[in-house]
Amino acid sequence: MKMTFRWYGENDPVTLKYISQIPTMDGIVSAVYDVAPGKVWSNESIEKIKGNAKEHSLAFEVVESVPVHEDIKLGKKTRDEYIKVYKENIRRLGKAGVKVICYNFMPVFDWLRSDLDYINEDGSSSLIYRQEQVLSMNPKTGSLSLPGWDSSYTKEGLVSLLDEYKGVDSEALFANLKYFLDAIIPVCTEFDVKMAIHPDDPPWDIFGLPRIITNEANLDRFLSLNASPYNGLTLCTGSLGASDTNDIPKMLRKYGAMGRIHFVHARNIKICGERNFNETAHPSKYGSLDMYEILKALYDTGFTGYIRPDHGRMIWGESGKPGYGLYDRALGAVYLSGIWEAIQKSSK
């Protein structure tokens, strides 16, 4: 298991120096952030991240994310051009030593939350999700102020994009995903870069948009779309875990044994009612997920991939990018590494 930490580049208030000071840290997870989806990343930008990381003795072997252009998800004619660009990015990243690319196939929106700074009893703040509140912000009928939305969309642009998805149900989305995978996996194989899809967060349909990376049956189907081990998963415990019908340790054991988990986001969440949840500190006692069982499942299936603590709370007066401050994620990393050491030693 290799411990990593997400870094948002030179503008991230969490510096590489701080990250390198976190015990047990092996590397960073990053991306070229100033290029729009569907454009080639310059070799200079990629080398710069790698060089910066190296200066702090951190590896740069995981990219999160290379975004998938909407035309690919929509299955439009123009998708081939964007797939060509995607392949070029895989080649460039592979040549620079990147081993895993995390991406998602969620129409229009990435993760969604109703509140990015919900104040907990102890004064810390967390990201939370309340279904009713999210639905009341339907972009077609309500305001656009939902936290986490891509603010580069205009209201009109967003509404017309949502309209384009009217003809795309989950079957079509699966077909478009297969088309994408079949095109890129040969390049991944050649350049030894593993693709790791991120589950839909939360794992259910929103605003009539299909979401397909949501549960065990759909993950089975996803993995069989292209049987190559280069077609794998980012197993995000908090995303899938928001639905209590998903048994996360069971999924980790199953897909781990198949060698299809390349990256793990180890987040804890507390389910508080149907389709409502709060993000919590990482330790098991604060959330609905058993982090020991999660790491034990990885250990038992011989996991050698990458893991990172996921969204943290804001604590000790820190302010910054919601979910991506320094302190709580650092505590999460060391907690996860502690469990790992205990499992390793007690298994001998």
Ligand code: DNO
């Ligand atoms: C949220 C992240 C996601 C993830 C993308 C991968 O904090 O886990 O935004 O990076 O879904 O493409």
